[in-house]
Amino acid sequence: MxxxxxxxxxxxxxxxxxxxxxxxxxxxxxxxxxxxxxxxxxxxxxxxxxxxxxxxxxxxxxxxxxxxxxxxxxxxxxxxxxxxxxxxxxxxxxxxxxxxxxxxxxxxxxxxxxxxxxxxxxxxxxxxxxxxxxxxxxxxxxxxxxxxxxxxxxxxxxxxxxxxxxxxxxxxxxxxxxxxxxVSIFTKNIESKKISPYIFAITSKLPHKNMINLLKGYTKYRELVTNPLPLVVCGIRDYELVGFEEFKPFIECVHFADENKFTTLFSNATLFLFLPKIEGFGFPPLESLMYGVPNIVSDIPVLREVLGDSAYFVDAENPEKIANSIISVLSNPIVGQNILASGKKTILNYxxxxxxxxxxxxxxxxxxxxx
Known part of the structure; x- marks a missing residue:
């Protein structure tokens, strides 16, 4: 053939x-x-x-x-x-x-x-x-x-x-x-040096990727805790942080990451955020499970279908709920452990x-x- x-x-x-x-x-x-x-x-x-x-x-x-x-x-x-x-x-x-x-x-x-x-x-x-x-x-x-x-x-x-x-x-x-x-996992040239904890997210300026609510949720989280983690966002540029200028010292934007950079960003993250309004599948949360990073994702049908119990689901159009979900996962290690334990079985399907x-x-x- x-x-x-x-x-x-x-x-x-x-x-x-x-x-x-x-x-x-x-x-x-x-x-x-x-x-x-x-x-x-x-x-x-x-x-x-x-x-x-x-x-x-x-x-x-x-x-x-x-x-x-x-x-x-x-x-x-x-x-x-x-x-x-x-x-x-x-x-x-x-x-x-x-x-x-x-x-x-x-x-x-x-x-x-x-x-x-x-x-x-x-x-x-x-x-x-x-x-x-x-x-x-x-x-x-x-x-x-x-x-x-x-x-x-x-x-x-x-x-x-x-x-x-x-x-x-x-x-x-x-x-x-x-x-x-x-799902692919890359192992080339992962930076093994110790990196300060941070939250990692993937989004873009396209409306369905829900960038604004993601940023609002993160900034609300910063207001609610005493020692908030910084945020690294892949898919946007610094100048796209319109309305969030005061938070620029705490938000690193990476417009594009090659395999090695992407792997380093994922593998060293403490928590991963993926909050689109609609997707056809949703690679990134599965990749976070491959790298052993718990995730918070939009509560939308396709991510429920793909991830099962291997995620913390949140109303991604509600910044306050996003903030509280970040606090819940970061403050209770058991939540993240349960996500990753379930994730070991989930990723076998893909x-x-x-x-x-x-x-x-x-x-x-x-x-x-x-x-």
Whole structure:
């Protein structure tokens, strides 16, 4: 079976989701590593992501362009060139980990289209923050998602919550499979020196990431205790602390962290905060469990689904409750210990090997049914 793996529109620091980049790279690495010779993997990429991908064994690279494609080239890729190149490679399966289908109609012959649709958050923005993105961006993305869901032969999504969101916004009901993500832990160059205790958080200025309430909750916590811990926030810049200027001495902003920095920030933290309004899955709280750091997370359906009892859940739109949850976890070690004890079992459910095994079964099913 030959798989055409579309990595062309995916690169670190391009687009709005580092999570999709990490997902795509983890799937590709695991498929290549676990390959027993029964599959061929052809990877379409640009020079922007070549350095990371060229180190992977057991794959064939097709460099579509040296530079990361602009909007016009991405559109042409989706409309014509992606499926044309997949056909030229005699692929059985075209796989897009980003979730957009390169076809006008559902295919009745090879290559069959399989997509991972991570979430339906663009529809959330259309309903709740219609003016945050441009009219064109709002409608182009949502209509592209709807079209992709219509024409793909099979759909993978990453949680039951995301599957229900697909049902909410699209009439499709068949051939939608929930395949949970894996979780990666990096062990390279972890700083072993002693670091003063701090609270670690991941957020961004995107409204659904809930940055303002996270910061309000943290500053309220500072007002309620005598020796508050400082906060390190990954995903925002200092100048985005508008309204929180007086707390800048206690808040360190890290806009982007590479693997080594990210690992150091996580592994040395005392507590982790993850407080979005909506997610498709939620990597970071699972990563905190991998690093042995208790977490406080939004009480939203998808995080209940993914984490079970392995988190301290809070109303993330209530700063006072956020503050009190920080105090509760930090003042009572038993709470954190219980989270981590439960987390040891929870993280066993999420491995890239298990994820890729399920994805390959989906590929094999469509391939065998159409031979």
């Amino acid at each position: 030959k798989i055409f793996f579309d990595f062309y529109e995916i690169a670190l620091n391009k687009g709005k989701s580092i999570g999709i980049y990490n997902y795509s790279l983890s799937i590709l690495k695991t498929l290549a590593k676990e390959n027993d010779g029964n599959i061929e993997i052809v990877v379409a990429c640009s020079g922007e992501n070549l350095d990371e991908i060229k180190e992977i064994a057991n794959i064939k690279l097709k460099i579509v362009s040296i530079e990361y494609p602009n909007f016009k080239k991405r559109l042409l890729w989706r409309l014509v060139n992606a499926i044309r190149l997949a056909k030229k490679q005699n692929a059985d399966i075209y796989f897009s980990p980003k979730g957009f289908a390169p076809s006008l109609f559902k295919r009745k012959k090879k290559p069959f289209i399989v997509l991972t649709v991570h979430d339906m958050i663009p529809f959330y923005y259309l309903s709740n923050y219609p003016n945050y993105f441009s009219f064109f961006e709002n409608h182009f993305i949502t209509q592209s998602l709807k079209h992709s869901l219509t024409v793909a032969n099979k759909i993978i999504t990453i949680s039951e919550f995301s599957k229900q969101m697909i049902y909410q916004h699209h009439e499709r009901r068949e051939d939608i499979y929930v395949v949970y993500n894996g 491995s890239w090997e298990k994820c890729c095994d399920q994805i390959l079964k989906i590929f094999e099913t469509i391939n065998k049914n159409n031979d």
